[in-house]
Amino acid sequence: MTKPREIKAALLGATGAVGQRYINMLPKHPYLRLEVLMGGESAGKKYGQAVHWLFPDAMDPAMAQKVVRQAKPESAKGCDIVFSALPSEVAAEVETKFAQAGFIVVSEASVHRMDADVPLMIPEINADHLKLLESQKKKRGWKGAIATTPNCTATGLSMVLKPLIDEFGARKAIVTTMQALSGAGFPGVPSLSIQENVIPYIKNEEEKVAAEAKKILGTYSNGGIKASPISMGISCNRVAVIDGHMETLYAEFAHGITPKAAERSLERFAGEPQRLKLPTAPDHPIIVRKENDRPQPRLDRMAGSVPGMSVVVGRVRNGIDGKSLQLTLLSHNTIRGAAGTAILTAELMEREGYLEN
Ligand SMILES: NC(=O)c1ccc[n+]([C@@H]2O[C@H](COP(=O)([O-])OP(=O)(O)OC[C@H]3O[C@@H](n4cnc5c(N)ncnc54)[C@H](OP(=O)(O)O)[C@@H]3O)[C@@H](O)[C@H]2O)c1
Structure with a gap:
């Protein structure tokens, strides 16, 4: 080469x-x-x-x-x-x-x-x-x-939704976020507002995450992007973590889905950067953890072959029935998210x- x-x-x-x-x-x-x-x-x-x-x-x-x-x-x-x-x-x-x-x-x-x-x-x-x-x-x-x-919040979410849409036809996503302080820039949120606290509002964030994810997941045709039809409900929270946005996802599907099949699909996910072996492409864009208490920002935000470039997923399980799924995801907001x-x-x-x- x-x-x-x-x-x-x-x-x-x-x-x-x-x-x-x-x-x-x-x-x-x-x-x-x-x-x-x-x-x-x-x-x-x-x-x-x-x-x-x-x-x-x-x-x-x-x-x-x-x-x-x-x-x-x-x-x-x-x-x-x-x-x-x-x-x-x-x-x-x-x-x-x-x-x-x-x-x-x-x-x-x-x-x-x-x-x-x-x-x-x-x-x-x-x-x-x-x-x-x-x-x-x-x-x-x-x-x-x-x-x-x-x-930065739309990034991790879109990466996890992509294989779930392509393989299983995910059609609805309900998301709650726990977003790190560095997502607000420097110096960002005043320390007296966030210490010992969670702030359940980030200005304009919920609208941005939903609209952007639909565009990212949309299809290119005739010189434009047709947005993904997936419907989304997003709740954004600021938490006292320095780096790493965590999100819980509840998704609904047209057909039945098992946690095992979902985990396999997430682990297999790869795209052009992996095919082309681009220098900043992680070997595995999504890493699935099987422990009950992962991912965690401090432990998992720098995971993967290119630190901070992989989204870490855990707690994959069925939701209210066999056609729904719940999981937790974590992505580094200033690396993968920026x-x-x-x-x-x-x-x-x-x-x-x-x-x-
Ligand atoms: N933080 C995240 O996790 C994250 C993730 C994704 C996207 N973003 C986006 O990335 C952008 C930067 O975010 P950030 O968190 O890094 O913000 P930040 O910490 O507030 O940094 C802002 C930067 O912009 C420069 N700047 C401000 N006013 C300027 C002006 N009039 N002319 C030239 N430079 C100016 C500042 O430079 P001086 O010090 O020289 O003024 C500083 O370097 C934002 O649009 C944000 O929405 C952030």
């Missing part, structure tokens, strides 16, 4: 909870080179001085020395791809400017996710949705384009020629 070419990357929002994941992951990447860091208040400062570093492992010294640039297309001159970890309010305008200037942007922000011509990517599920990029460029008259990755899926999307784009000018 020929050695992959080097891809130069730029990052918007480098100091945030998600931005820091890129800084943590990309210096070890075989061919994505993080050349340019951009931000708002941190612009003009050395990254190591501007950031409130959240991880126990040391920051890459070359990243610490980089001077954060202003969030403008000129700052990323010469880069092949721009990752964006900006807040949505800022992303709307800034990402559009980068795409107009000819950059391929992979965005974590919610603002463009539901646009009809913008792919919402989980490469294991919907690699073919990247085809929207060509029609997006034509329709908008842009030289570049925007692809997005989903809300930076990791964006990096995997970039790897898929490179393999499929979307990064060639």
Whole structure:
């Protein structure tokens, strides 16, 4: 196999909870080179001085020395791809400017996710949705384009629903979430609100999770996405966990289903990234635990061959009857739910020629 070419990357929002994941992951990447860091208040400062570093492992010294640039297309001159970890309010305008200037942007922000011509990517599920990029460029008259990755809660849920829909025809999903603090960014939820507490509301989250999952699980045809017909009810809660979103799922099916058959289907699930052996693709996108008390955020969020990229499922059992199923799932919100899926999307784009000018 020929050695992959080097891809130069730029990052918007480098100091945030998600931005820091890129800084943590990309210096070890075989061919994505993080050349340019951009931000708002941190612009003009050395990254190591501007950031409130959240991880126990040391920051890459070359990243610490980089001077954060202003969030403008000129700052990323010469880069092949721009990752964006900006807040949505800022992303709307800034990402559009980068795409107009000819950059391929992979965005974590919610603002463009539901646009009809913008792919919402989980490469294991919907690699073919990247085809929207060509029609997006034509329709908008842009030289570049925007692809997005989903809300961190929609990501784990969609990955588990995909094989259950394809193999058993899941048609209804009722979900309750227990979402980690880092999902709210840094500094996020005030400590006095969350210590010794659970907050049963996350603004706009329930609507986003349902709409995004239906788009991700939808089918590409005639230059658009037809949303999955599955119906969903979502309840979102914030809990005092640092990383790792847990969700309980109750699903209903057209026909009978056994926990064993469901577990086999979840364990077998794989997609284009596994077939292409992309560097950030875990061997098993879904790991099934058989113990009664797993998954747990502290024990399971970094599971798998690429730490943090696998969704961990447990407590698979029938629901109210033989046509329903209950389970618990866990996914790392800033890795699989954010930076990791964006990096995997970039790897898929490179393999499929979307990064060639
Ligand atoms: N946290 C998660 O688990 C998660 C998961 C999936 C998606 N997301 C999405 O990812 C995005 C980032 O989330 P986060 O949790 O990392 O947020 P965050 O911790 O609040 O970080 C926001 C980042 O955006 C930068 N920024 C803010 N205003 C700016 C401006 N006017 N111009 C340029 N840069 C600006 C900040 O840089 P300065 O410090 O330089 O101002 C900071 O680096 C959001 O859209 C969020 O919804 C988050």
